Amino acid sequence: MATERHDPATGRTTTGHEWNGIEELETPIPRxxxxxxxxxxxxxxxxxxxxxxxxxxxxxxxxxxxxxxRAVVTKQVEDAAAARAAWTGRIAEASLEDIAADPALMAHVQETGRTLFIDNCAVCHGTRGTGGPGFPNLAAKARLWGGDPETIAETIRIGINSTNEETRVSQMMAFGRDGVLDDKQIRAVAAYVRSLSNLPMDENDKARIAAGQEVFAANCVACHGEDARGSTDAGAPDLTDAAWIYGSDAQSVFTTIYSGRQGHMPHWEGRLPPVDIKLLALYVGTLGEKAP
Incomplete structure (x- = not known):
């Protein structure tokens, strides 16, 4: 008959397992x-x-x-939609000028407009609207078609060179490819155009400026104006500022004049509701401004 063994040091019973003279204690699970x-x-x-x-x-x-x-989330979505409808209704009815003058509505524009911009525009213009090669820097305030909210909203609505029937249309001629100007004339007018923005250039380009001015007067003023400040009616950029869509280095400017340019912006009418286009137009108008 088996009898319980007790560990002499602790007084606890053992399991009967023994290895190399060491016996295993019967240890209870901690309470x-x-x-x-x-x-x-x-x-x-x-x-x-x-x-x-x-x-x-x-x-x-x-x-x-x-x-x-599911019911909880549905209720939360309904509550959020109701809260949003309260101010989107005001934006839908108010003019862009009145909205811009209302700090409470502009707070919604900043918050919701940023989300709309990131979701729909950032892929081309960047999250901060600073653009990139081939895409305008919206934070630089260099607007091809004008910078007032109504004009921005219209550009968003119909696009530029888009499939919308009312689209804005703009194109830079390919002066070199189409044989209007030879390479010497293109290099001269490129030097002149770059000088308008006080860009650094070598002595060869400096020597071309005078000839380039004559080429500009004969071929470019129709769109860019005699002062080279562009035209919002034609979507022609201001050549005297620091905003360059396709680059300001000598080779990029030469390529622009030689091969021409025709940018594209999709139209958002039918893709975004009118309220969202209003929000985007107002938000784009604030890009580049310092936070209060």
Whole structure:
């Protein structure tokens, strides 16, 4: 008949397992472990009873509390839509000028307009509207078609060289490819144009400026004006500022004159509701401004 053995040092019984003279004690599970196991088990059972928990084919157990997360989210979305409708309704009815003069509405423009811009415009113009090669820097305030909110909204609505029937149309001629100017004339007018923005150039280009001015007067003033400040009626850029869509280095300017340019902006009419176009136009108008 087996008898219990006790460890002489601790007084605890042993399991009977022995290895190399060392016997294993019969150590009970700590009470704190049993306590937490009990609590978590009771919590799990309570949760299963009170909350939606178990899938049942095409449905699930509803729980005694009847909480439905889908209903909660639906209610939150409805509440958010109702709150948004309160101020979007005002924006839809008010003029762009009145909206711009209302700090409360402009706070919504800044918040919602930024989201709209990032979702729809940032892929070309960047998240801060600073553009990139081939895409205008909207934060520089160098507007090809004008910078007032109404004009910006119209540009967003119909696009530039887009498929909209009312689209704005703009194109830079390919003076070299089409044989209007030879390479010498193009290099001369490129030097002249770059000098208008006080860009650094070598002595050879400096010597071409006078001849380039004559080429400019004979071929470019129709769109860019005698003062080279462009035309918002034709979408011709101001050549005297620091904003260059395709680059201001000598080779980029030569390529622009030689091969021509025709940018493209999609129209957003039909893709965005009128309220969102208003929000975008007002938001774009604030790009580049310092936060108050």
């Amino acid at each position: 704190v472990v049993i306590f937490f196991l009990t609590v978590t088990t009771l919590f799990a059972i309570g949760y299963w009873i009170l909350m939606p928990a178990w899938p049942l084919g095409v449905t699930y157990t509803k729980g005694l509390l009847g909480i439905d997360q």
